[in-house]
Structures are given as structure tokens and as C-alpha cells.
Amino acid sequence: MDLQQLRYVVAVAELENFTRAAERCFVVQSALSHQVARLEQELGTRLFHRTSRRVSLTAAGEAFLPAARQCLEAAERARAEVAAATGEIRGRLSVGVIPTVAAVDVPEVLSGFHQDHPQVRIGLLTGASDALVRRVTDGRLDVAFLGLPAGATVEGVEGHVLATDHHVAVVAPDHRLAHRKRLGLDQLADEVFADFPTGTPGRAQTDRAFAAAQLDREVAFEVTDAHLMAALVRSGLCVGLLPEAFAPRLDGVTTIAVRGGPSRAEHVVWSRRGPSPAAAAFLARLGVAA
Template identity: 60%
Template sequence: MELQQMRYVVALAEERSFTRAAERCFVVQSALSHQIKALERELGVTLFARTNRRVELTVAGEAFLAAARGSLDAADRAVVDAAAAVGEVRGTLTIGVIPTVTAINIPAALAAFHRAHPAVRIRLRGGGSHEFIAAINDGAMDVAVLGLPDSMKPRGVSTHVLARERLVAVVSASHRLAGRRRLRLDDLADETFVDFPAGTPGRAPSDLAFEAAGVRREVAFEAMGTELILDLVRHGLVVALLSPAVVPDDDALRAIPLSAGPTRIEYLAWSDFNPSPAAEAFLRHVTPPNPAPQPRTR
């Protein structure tokens, strides 16, 4: 049994199409089909149920797939570790980045890392803090930038605090509060808000702050990206609470500090369980010398 045959099985299981699997593996379809049939003869089991239109794993195929993935991961890690032993960092680095990251210039950090370690394949993923923590715990992600309220500590991952910041109220230049130098949360009680979706870490700092102040607020619009949020504010539809670092210098907007406003902490998170050489190298690039990471919490 060859590793390449295992790669063909994984590709076909994920693509569910001989054509797409062959394209993914950079081989002709007949060669991929022949190798999988040869592997089935060698194993004495059928891995895939096939018709002219459908390809599905059999029960035996499901069992083989899990072991094949583990074997391929081990083989890839062996190559990476061998290279690391002679000072070369290789492999894949998967990084999760929240939409509101402010503490790290991600493009600049990736450019510097790529120049230092050109053999590493970089995969950038967008999403939310909770899904990144789960992905790190599952081994599907190496490193992530998280944004959480100060009362919500990341669990199951190692972390390094990148920044602490207090959110500001963002209003349009024509808003009745645009001339104020500072606001309290109860000044905003009658306003209509835009915020990140309910239940997400991006929304949590604001929800917790208003709840603690005993002030009710109406969130009429939800959005995952700051550009859309800011556009809604520019048009005078809503008020937003955002990191001051994401509010541009724009005559149509006003960013106003808040007394006892929401506080947000930005973390760099990773798994300390057998991190890859690429992950360790990236952490050295984006954290100060001898950082004091926060211990993994359960």
C-alpha cells in the first residue's frame, strides 16, 4: 500500500467525484480509478460504492478513511520534523483571524514570516473566536487571533494577550450626539444599534456592558464585517460600538469615548499540545521575546 493511494482515497471521499478528485491530485481520472481499484483488491474490501452519477464510501471505506488520514498526517509531520532537525521550517500553517483584529498587522506579519520560511504553506481562515478555539482544540488550526470581553477567558488553548481596549460609540456626523466629548451608556438608551450577531464574541462585550449598567438597547441590524457596520452608521441609521482602531478618519463619522464602556481583549491563541515547527516559528515572529503566555484553562 502506498501513501499516494491513501491520498487518492481521501481526495475521492471528500470530492465524491472521480473527475474532481483526479484534478485535485493532478492525475488523469483513469490513473486515479486504477489505483483505487488496485488498493481495494489488495485489501480485499470495497471502499467506494459507485454508480455513473454517485460515489460514496462504504462502511469499510469509512473505517479506512479515518486511518488513512491519520497515516498521511503522520507522514507529513515526519517530513516536517526531519526538515526542522536541520533548521528548515516546512509544512502548513493555518491561521484564524477575526474580522476586527487590530493588535497585529496580519499582512505584514505574514509577509515577514513568508520571507523567513518560504517553504511553509499558509492558510488564512476568517470566522469567530469560538469556532477558532474549537478548531485549535480539534487540531484543525494552528494559531488564531481572538477578540473577547474581559470577563470571558479562552478555554482549552494557550494564549498571549495582544491588546486591551475600550470600545467607543460611533455615530454619524449629523447625529444629535456627534458633538459630545464623552458619553455614558444610558445616553444611548433610546438609540438603534448595529452590532455583530447575537451570541458571538464580537457582540458579547457590548451586551455584557449594557446588562451590567441596567440599560436596555435595541439592536436592529446585525453584520459580521466592520465595513457594513460603518456604512450603516454613515447613513444615520444606527449607532455602533467598535474598537477605535477600526474607525477610519472620516468626516462622516464621529468616534466618542464611553464612560464604563465595553472592554475587549485581543489574544493570540494556540495549542501547546505538540505544536508544529511552523506554528512555533510563527509565534516567535508575532510575540515579544520570552512571552508570558497565559496557561491553558479548562
């Protein structure tokens, strides 16, 4: 068993396709398939179900994948630690970001980090907070920016609260409530809403606020992109609730303060195994001691 075989297995598992996995790994498919088959022979079991239409992990493959990722992370970390010992930050920095991050100008921070550490390979992924936490936990992300209901804790990772924020109502400029300076949740309860998908931390913030006020509401539009939410609001189809610090980035909508509305905390989190040299340097740029 060697690291290259582990890389091939991880690539096939993530892409569910041998051809695309070979392209990612810059090898011909036959070579990748041969190495995966050799590893399966060594382990004495198949890691993948193979059909003409798709590839999926077997139960053994599901058990093998987290350990394979940890081995690759450890190897990458070892190289980075050696480089750091000689005074050079190398390796990778994989950053996860929620779509409504507002406490940090992520592109600006990444640009400055890249100028200071050009040998570090930077990657970025957007997603919901819960999905980003899972990726930090299993080593696929080094650092992630999250938005969670105020007071919520993050399990399985280390973290630091960057800022807390209240939500504002987001309505079309010609909406009947657009002239108001402040609203109560009860004045919004009869509106049709756009919100993030059920079960996500972004949705939990607003659901908790309405539940605490013993109010029901209709969420007709579930979206993962705040800019799409704003477009739906501009069209007059619905209203929304978004963090006050993020809302000014949206064009063509009116924002209104909300009494008793949701609040959230923005966190930056990293692995409990400790940050890599690149991640530690990135956190230091944010003023966060890991």
C-alpha cells in the same frame, strides 16, 4: 489505508462535492471516487451519503473525519520536524484572524515571515473567534488571532494575551450625538444598532455590557464584517460599538468614548499539542514563547 485516501476524504467532507474535491487534490474525479470507495470497503462502512444533488458524511464519516485530519497533521508535522532538524523551516502555516484584529498588523507580519521562511506555505482564514478556536483544536489552523470579552478564558488551546482594548461608539458624522466627547450606555440604549451575529464572541462583548447596565437595545443589523457595519452607520441607519484600536481604520464615521462600555482582549492561540516548527517561528516573530 494511506495518506492520500485520507486527503481525499477530508476534501470531499469539506467541499461536499466529489468534483470540487478532485480539483483541489489535482486528480480526476474517477480516481478520487475509486480511492474513497476502496477505503470504505476496507473500513466496512460508507463514509458518505451520495445523492445526485449533494454529498454528506454518514455517522461513521463524522467519527472518522477528526482522526483523518489528525493523521494528516501528524504526517505534515513529521516532515516539518525533520526539515527543522536540518536547520530549515518548511511545511505550512495556517493562520486564522478575526475581522477586527488590531494588536498585530497581520499582513506585515506574514510578509516578513515569508521573507525569512520562503519554503513555508502560508494560508489565512477570517472568521469569528469561536469558529477559529475549533479549527485550531482540530488541526485545520496552526495559529489564530481572537477577540474575546476581557477576562474570558479560551478552552482547549494554548494562548497569549496580546492587548486589551475598550469599545467606542461609532456613529455617522451628522448623527445627533456626533459632537459628544463621551457617552454612557444609557444614552445609546434608544439607538438602533448594527452588531455581530448573536452567539459570537464579538457580540457577547456588547451584550454583556448592556446586560450589566440593565439596559435593553435593538440590534436590527447583524453583520460579520466591520466595514459593512461602518457603511450602515455612515448611511444613518444605525450606530455601532467597535474596539477603539480598530475604529480608526474605518472611513467616514465618528467615534465617541463610552463610559461602562465593552472591553475585549486580543489573544493569539495555538494547539495544545504544541506548535509546528513553522508556527513556533511565527509566534517567535510576535515575541510569544510557545
